[in-house]
Amino acid sequence: MSKEYLPSFVKRLGRITESQKNNIKSLSSYQVNSLSDCSDFIGNSEAILDIGFGDGDFTIFLADQFENHKIIASEVYKSGIGSLIGKLKSNSIDSVRIFDGDIRDLIVASDKPIFDKVFVMFPDPWQKARHHKRRLINPFFFKVLKPHLKKDAEIFISTDWENYAETIRELQNVAIDLRFTEGKHPETSFVTRFAKRAAQEGRTITNFKISFLK
Numbered sequence: 001m002s003k004e005y006l007p008s009f010v011k012r013l014g015r016i017t018e019s020q021k022n023n024i025k026s027l028s029s030y031q032v033n034s035l036s037d038c039s040d041f042i043g044n045s046e047a048i049l050d051i052g053f054g055d056g057d058f059t060i061f062l063a064d065q066f067e068n069h070k071i072i073a074s075e076v077y078k079s080g081i082g083s084l085i086g087k088l089k090s091n092s093i094d095s096v097r098i099f100d101g102d103i104r105d106l107i108v109a110s111d112k113p114i115f116d117k118v119f120v121m122f123p124d125p126w127q128k129a130r131h132h133k134r135r136l137i138n139p140f141f142f143k144v145l146k147p148h149l150k151k152d153a154e155i156f157i158s159t160d161w162e163n164y165a166e167t168i169r170e171l172q173n174v175a176i177d178l179r180f181t182e183g184k185h186p187e188t189s190f191v192t193r194f195a196k197r198a199a200q201e202g203r204t205i206t207n208f209k210i211s212f213l214k
């Protein structure tokens with residue numbers, strides 16, 4: 001059966017280091033495969049969803065910043081998963097679990113609201129107009145994400161591509177029960193590799209905070 005969504009990540013031949021490969025051997029100790037695995041792990045705690053964690057540095061920042069929260073982090077690249085497991089081990093962090101795959105495969109099923117905060121830091125920009133349909137942030141994304149959010153939940157999205165920011169702004173017209181604000185937020189103050197590159201290349205970063213209208 002074909003999916004309702006196109007891949008939102010760039011297919012690349014992932015170079016993977018020996019240490020990342022070695023770390024992946026422990027993936028099963030950190031892995032969640034379903035919403036019910038997530039609920040079991042989260043229990044009664046507050047919870048964060050970190051989508052597309054890349055090298056995992058931002059996930060570690062979240063784990064430090066929100067010590068009492070449980071974090072579900074998703075990525076499709078094995079190299080990134082290997083990196084994050086290494087960082088979780090070296091920092092003795094046990095509040096993070098990993099979904100190894102396209103986040104939409106996890107959240108497309110409806111379940112009870114479990115997340116307090118969602119982070120999508122620098123989603124792949126898909127710059128060419130003919131590729132915009134691959135962008136992760138679109139009406140379908142909000143439709144499948146919303147049932148998993150608690151009523152006071154906040155979604156943070158940062159992008160360094162003005163055209164992507166404009167598309168996200170326009171989603172307010174579709175997701176009419178959500179309030180979009182822009183500005184600097186302490187929750188996303190960590191400078192990721194992508195934020196650093198954007199600054200070096202002279203691009204402005206737009207930071208969205210999205211919550212349900214009261």
Ligand SMILES: C[S@@+](CC[C@H](N)C(=O)[O-])C[C@H]1O[C@@H](n2cnc3c(N)ncnc32)[C@H](O)[C@@H]1O
Nearest residue numbers: 008009052053054075076102103121122124192
């Ligand atoms: C530009 S990188 C940003 C990484 C990281 N958030 C950061 O700021 O350093 C985007 C990441 O999102 C991942 N990604 C894209 N679509 C995804 C999806 N549907 N589910 C999970 N991860 C995804 C990609 O593999 C890539 O590593």
